Amino acid sequence: MDWKYLLTSFDGRINRGKFWAGIGVFIVIGVIAFILDAILGTRFTTASGAQIGIIGILFALASIYFAIALYAKRWHDRNKSGWWTLIGLVPVIGGIWLLVELGILEGTRGANQYGSDPLA
Numbered sequence: 706m707d708w709k710y711l712l713t714s715f716d717g718r719i720n721r722g723k724f725w726a727g728i729g730v731f732i733v734i735g736v737i738a739f740i741l742d743a744i745l746g747t748r749f750t751t752a753s754g755a756q757i758g759i760i761g762i763l764f765a766l767a768s769i770y771f772a773i774a775l776y777a778k779r780w781h782d783r784n785k786s787g788w789w790t791l792i793g794l795v796p797v798i799g800g801i802w803l804l805v806e807l808g809i810l811e812g813t814r815g816a817n818q819y820g821s822d823p824l825a
Contacts, residue, residue: 712771718782719775720812720823727775728808731768738764776803781819782812 710717712727719727742748742758750756777787783806793799815822 713774715774715777715787717778717820718812718817718823719778720782721779721808723823724775724779724807727771731772734764734768735761776807779807779812781817782823783807783810784813784817784819 712730738761739758742760745760747759748756749759773787773790776790780787780789785806789806790803793803795802812823815825
């Protein structure tokens with residue numbers, strides 16, 4: 706699997722397996738960032754009492770682009786525009802919609818306007 710392509714390109718299609726693998730990468734790096742913040746002492750407490758780490762913040766900001774690229778390719782597999790990612794901005798329903806469409810439902814069989822079938 707070409708991770709550079711998976712997380713940086715907005716072209717083509719990916720199947721559910723690669724989508725969940727990409728999500729797994731985000732989770733692992735997020736945990737590593739949390740641990741590094743704890744070890745290096747780069748966490749600070751906000752006015753509300755929450756602890757936020759500098760490395761975690763930097764990772765979260767950088768991951769926005771990569772997550773949108775991952776979502777766009779998965780939407781393409783569903784034969785929809787990557788702009789459908791914006792449905793996630795709708796409170797509650799948007800997150801559920803994203804989970805079902807991208808993580809659960811099967812992609813379009815055969816080639817579509819976004820490329821060949823990733824399972825073929």
